[in-house]
Each structure stands twice: as C-alpha cells, then as structure tokens.
C-alpha cells in the first residue's frame with residue numbers, strides 16, 4: 001500500500017490523508033513545552049513532523065509508518081533529522097516495542113487513519129485499559145483509538161500530545177465513554193473543531209485534540225472548545241464538561257425533539273451556514289452574516305434571486321420563509337430576520353430556521369418580538385463569546401401563544 005508519488009493523495013483504504021500545512025502548524029502551535037524527543041505515529045509524508053521541527057528546532061523526531069511514502073518525502077524528512085521507522089501501530093505489541101527501542105516521549109503528534117481493524121483480545125484489552133468503548137464481541141475496532149491508546153503508553157507523564165480525530169470518535173452518544181476516558185485518563189485539555197470541508201474526500205468532521213495528562217485542569221472535568229476557520233484563526237467557544245459537549249455534538253433523535261412546545265415539536269428544522277464569513281468573502285461570495293442584520297432597513301428581507309447554477313453549489317442557501325438569527329456574538333444575539341423573497345448563502349454564525357408554513361406567522365411574530373429576543377438571549381451559553389446551540393434552540397419551550 002503506497003502513497004501516490006506525485007500528489008498528496010494516498011490510499012483511502014488505509015486512511016492516507018495528508019494534513020494541510022496550516023492545520024499541521026495550528027496543531028503544533030498548541031504544544032507548549034519544547035520537547036527533546038517526539039513521535040509521529042502514521043507519519044505519512046511528514047506534514048506534522050515538519051511543522052513540529054519548524055516550531056521546535058533541534059527536536060529529535062521518530063516517525064512511524066506502515067506503508068511506503070514517496071522517496072522525495074522521505075528525503076525531505078531525513079534532511080530535517082527525522083528518524084523513519086517502518087512498523088505497524090495496529091499491533092498490540094507496538095508500544096512495548098517502541099518504548100524498548102526509543103524510551104518514553106515528551107511529545108506525540110498524530111493524524112491517525114480513520115479506519116477499523118479486526119478485533120482481537122489484545123486490542124480489546126488495550127482499549128479497555130483506558131476504559132474506551134471496546135466491545136469484546138464486535139468484529140472491528142477503531143484504529144484511530146488504537147493509535148491513541150498506544151500513544152498514551154509511549155508518553156512521559158509530564159508530556160503532551162496532539163491528535164487529529166474525527167468527531168465521531170468521541171462526541172456522539174455512542175462514543176461518550178471515549179470522551180470521558182480522554183478527559184480522565186489522557187488529560188484532554190483542548191478541542192479545536194476544524195472546518196467541515198477540510199477532508200472533503202473523507203467526508204468526516206474533524207478536530208485537533210490536545211492532551212496534557214498531568215495538567216491540574218482535568219481534575220475539574222473541563223476542557224476548552226475552539227472553532228478554527230480555514231485561515232487558522234481560532235474562535236473560543238467556551239469551557240465544556242463531557243456531558244455538555246456530548247449534548248452539543250450528538251445527533252438529535254426524533255424522540256428527543258418531541259418535547260412539547262418547542263421548535264422541534266412544531267416541525268421546525270435548524271441549520272447553520274457551512275462556511276465562515278471570512279472564507280465566503282475571500283471567495284467573493286455574497287452572504288448574510290451577523291453584521292448584516294443592521295444593513296437591511298427592516299427585518300423582512302428580500303434577497304436577489306440566486307441563479308440556479310449557484311443554488312446549493314457551496315451550501316444550502318437561506319430562502320423564502322426562513323427565519324435567520326445569529327448563532328454567536330454578544331452584541332448581535334437577540335436579532336432576527338425573515339426572508340420574504342430570493343435566496344442567499346449564510347455564514348456559519350447564522351442559524352436558518354425553517355418551519356411549516358401553517359406555523360410560520362406565529363413563530364415569526366414571537367421570535368421577532370421583544371419577548372422572542374429575550375428568549376434567544378436566555379438560551380445563550382458561554383462566558384465571553386456567547387453562543388446558542390442548535391440543540392437548545394430546537395428544544396427550548398416556546399410560549400403557549402405560538403402553538
């Protein structure tokens with residue numbers, strides 16, 4: 001199994017996706033302590049290791065890879081003093097072997113393959129030693145979590161590590177135990193959610209997770225969540241506990257929505273824009289953002305009609321009947337607008353609420369009233385950067401007049 005020679009593209013079946021340079025730099029920028037020795041598990045073409053060598057010149061890096069990478073990449077890594085080791089990280093014997101050869105690591109960086117391997121009692125034991133979700137009976141286990149478990153065994157107690165992981169590995173209700181394990185056994189400190197479009201081919205939502213096992217903060221079962229935009233700027237979302245984060249990311253099931261008197265129960269659907277305002281502006285795409293509320297003379301907005309060609313090209317636009325409210329921003333929360341004609345893309349700071357036609361007038365009258373503005377503000381979370389979650393918006397009770 002080999003990485004293609006000329007392009008950044010590898011073999012998807014074994015999880016070969018090269019990390020974009022800006023993400024590699026972002027990941028390394030979160031590491032605080034200059035390491036003497038570091039490991040990169042699944043080094044591939046070396047994006048993470050090269051960024052680490054740039055951030056901490058003189059660090060000794062051991063890169064482990066099970067498949068052949070282009071010679072040119074290998075030469076570039078060796079010229080930075082990176083030691084390349086051919087080894088299967090999926091083997092249960094990997095971490096004992098590695099520690100015997102190289103000792104324990106100050107830092108571990110990793111973008112593991114987001115794939116599965118056959119279950120085996122030794123793999124089950126490795127995952128369950130950290131209380132990660134590992135069913136003895138299942139046929140397969142997540143390879144990304146196997147990488148994480150091995151990494152933990154290689155790390156000095158004072159060390160730190162940064163991983164790119166798919167959101168599904170830790171924040172769905174079925175993977176909640178993994179999140180708890182990451183907090184209590186790995187010292188999870190930061191989650192930086194990456195733009196959805198990052199690994200388009202893989203169609204997964206990903207995040208950088210930073211672990212500092214010895215940190216005092218994990219005694220509080222709290223970690224900080226950031227959102228990164230495609231320029232690498234971070235927006236601090238707030239501090240979360242495991243439970244609060246699981247609620248924020250986990251899919252909303254029908255039975256949960258069926259709470260009386262909520263937008264969900266009235267048949268409402270909520271979506272946010274996929275792209276940041278900065279990314280849309282950069283591409284010259286006109287869009288509705290939090291700053292747009294003041295730009296229209298009243299709350300009933302007529303957008304230009306989008307050409308059929310552009311419709312749905314980069315996202316689902318807001319269209320006639322949709323109610324728009326801000327998702328973040330202390331100064332703009334509480335505002336609302338309704339689209340009366342045309343369509344327009346929205347930024348990822350805007351929620352688009354679609355409700356059945358029969359209920360629309362009453363819901364709009366409430367959301368655009370002073371009481372509706374206070375209702376929105378009552379849903380806001382976060383200390384400095386206030387934000388509303390999609391789940392809170394769907395579940396919150398509406399006054400009986402709306403029904």
Ligand SMILES: C[S@@+](CC[C@H](N)C(=O)[O-])C[C@H]1O[C@@H](n2cnc3c(N)ncnc32)[C@H](O)[C@@H]1O
Pocket residue numbers: 014015016017018019020041042043044045046047048064065066067087088089090091110111112113114
């Ligand atoms: C998502 S890619 C990341 C590559 C590189 N570290 C980067 O960030 O650009 C995952 C890497 O893990 C390697 N890999 C997959 N299975 C492996 C295994 N069992 N042992 C070691 N490496 C493996 C793949 O070949 C690939 O290079």
